[in-house]
Amino acid sequence: MTAFPNAFKNQMQHLLKEESETFFSALEGVAPVSLRYNPAKISELPAGLQQVPWASAAFYLPERPLFTADPLLHAGAYYVQEASSMFLEQAMRQHCKLSEKLRVLDLCAAPGGKSTLIASLLNDESLLLSNEVIRSRAHILSENIQKWGKGNVWVSNNDPSYISNSLASFFDVIVVDAPCSGEGMFRKAANSIEEWSPQAVNHCSLRQQRILHDIWKSLRPGGILIYSTCTYNESENELNLAKFKESCDFDSLKLSLDSSWGVTETVHNDIFGYRFYPHLTKGEGFFLSVLKKSGDKNVSDPKVKKNALSKAAKDSDFLKSWCNNPNLELFKRKELMIAVPNSLSYEAQLIESSLNIVSGAVELAELNRKGFIPIPAAALWTGLNKDSFNITELDLENALKFLHLENVNPEITNTAEGWQLMTYKNLGLGWIKKLSNRVNNYYPKEWRIRMSLDKLI
Numbered sequence: 313m314t315a316f317p318n319a320f321k322n323q324m325q326h327l328l329k330e331e332s333e334t335f336f337s338a339l340e341g342v343a344p345v346s347l348r349y350n351p352a353k354i355s356e357l358p359a360g361l362q363q364v365p366w367a368s369a370a371f372y373l374p375e376r377p378l379f380t381a382d383p384l385l386h387a388g389a390y391y392v393q394e395a396s397s398m399f400l401e402q403a404m405r406q407h408c409k410l411s412e413k414l415r416v417l418d419l420c421a422a423p424g425g426k427s428t429l430i431a432s433l434l435n436d437e438s439l440l441l442s443n444e445v446i447r448s449r450a451h452i453l454s455e456n457i458q459k460w461g462k463g464n465v466w467v468s469n470n471d472p473s474y475i476s477n478s479l480a481s482f483f484d485v486i487v488v489d490a491p492c493s494g495e496g497m498f499r500k501a502a503n504s505i506e507e508w509s510p511q512a513v514n515h516c517s518l519r520q521q522r523i524l525h526d527i528w529k530s531l532r533p534g535g536i537l538i539y540s541t542c543t544y545n546e547s548e549n550e551l552n553l554a555k556f557k558e559s560c561d562f563d564s565l566k567l568s569l570d571s572s573w574g575v576t577e578t579v580h581n582d583i584f585g586y587r588f589y590p591h592l593t594k595g596e597g598f599f600l601s602v603l604k605k606s607g608d609k610n611v612s613d614p615k616v617k618k619n620a621l622s623k624a625a626k627d628s629d630f631l632k633s634w635c636n637n638p639n640l641e642l643f644k645r646k647e648l649m650i651a652v653p654n655s656l657s658y659e660a661q662l663i664e665s666s667l668n669i670v671s672g673a674v675e676l677a678e679l680n681r682k683g684f685i686p687i688p689a690a691a692l693w694t695g696l697n698k699d700s701f702n703i704t705e706l707d708l709e710n711a712l713k714f715l716h717l718e719n720v721n722p723e724i725t726n727t728a729e730g731w732q733l734m735t736y737k738n739l740g741l742g743w744i745k746k747l748s749n750r751v752n753n754y755y756p757k758e759w760r761i762r763m764s765l766d767k768l769i
């Protein structure tokens with residue numbers, strides 16, 4: 313039996329009354345494993361797996377495989393994500409106009425579970441800004457976003473108040489998946505039990521209040537804020553939102569639920585909350601609520617103060633042959649050539665000149681004195697025109713060796729010299745450069761598989 317702090321036991325008994333016993337027994341069980349496919353990369357979904365009912369292209373696995381040993385994970389074909397948190401899809405489908413051009417901010421985004429989900433829901437004209445305040449985590453987020461392969465996502469590393477001051481009334485939708493006391497992860501990550509205390513709950517609640525207040529200004533009137541945590545206590549959930557309502561004007565939006573999902577709806581001060589408990593739903597603890605900011609007056613867009621991106625020179629026009637979609641504009645960010653959807657030229661200039669950008673749009677190539685070097689993100693991009701490249705399709709063993717940053721055996725590669733796209737099951741993984749006497753592996757060092765190869769093959 314897991315030893316939970318007494319204060320946590322009391323809190324759950326108070327919340328769940330006679331149900332608390334079944335709740336605590338569920339916490340002794342095994343956390344389900346689930347993943348969500350990337351519809352832009354995988355068209356044929358597996359048969360025979362149980363679907364996550366509130367999400368599309370998402371499944372439970374009967375047991376946890378060694379995901380690192382599957383090149384498809386590194387190709388961004390799927391994201392391993394806890395099932396309850398995929399409920400964000402319902403909030404977005406039911407309350408955000410996904411067929412229109414939207415500007416969406418995922419404020420607390422690392423490692424990227426919600427952002428990859430949002431990226432799959434948005435159309436290609438829309439913008440997703442995935443932000444993470446902790447620098448090292450922003451890099452992990454950027455890796456996951458690049459692997460997911462959409463060309464309309466930017467990753468930034470900024471404090472919420474900084475974003476609000478730079479981009480007032482800019483976003484149509486903001487997702488705040490707040491840092492929390494993590495009670496919902498007690499089954500999955502037992503170490504979170506040791507970090508829990510009533511003081512930690514209080515600290516989290518105050519921090520969440522601050523985050524909500526800090527980011528509110530950047531939501532346009534009439535815009536939607538989706539707030540979520542992976543914790544059960546009310547101080548970080550319903551009570552926090554009720555307190556927020558005392559100084560910020562919004563309506564709470566209701567979600568339609570299928571009763572078979574087992575999601576619990578709560579109402580506090582006219583605020584609807586949606587709770588996931590492991591004894592009622594197949595997933596970990598989760599809370600979500602949808603707020604609509606009052607007002608609908610048109611607010612003028614912030615001005616671009618300086619151009620952070622310059623137009624690409626004519627001699628880089630050949631890069632257009634790398635792109636399937638002609639509705640893209642090439643820009644230069646320092647030495648990087650990037651392709652931006654035409655619909656996002658203004659937004660790209662604005663956010664690139666206002667925020668600390670880690671990566672964004674699709675980064676195609678770096679120009680240096682000797683020519684250009686293709687960027688890993690381009691290999692993973694779903695808009696890449698593969699016909700423009702020599703390709704080597706790798707088998708499982710060679711794909712893992714490539715991802716491990718081993719020397720690539722020239723014998724297994726395409727005979728053509730120069731840049732080659734490495735693929736696995738027809739999905740891009742990265743680049744090599746084939747010379748007359750050797751092959752250089754250009755897979756990024758920071759992304760390489762670190763586990764020993766004999767454990768993988």
Ligand code: SAM
Pocket residue numbers: 397419420421422423424425426427444445446449472489490491492519523
């Ligand atoms: N949304 C992510 C996903 O689905 O993969 C998980 C986000 S996690 C629950 C919360 C994130 O908030 C963490 O990455 C953490 O670094 C970040 N965070 C911590 N303090 C913050 C603050 N003061 N403002 C904004 N974000 C913060």
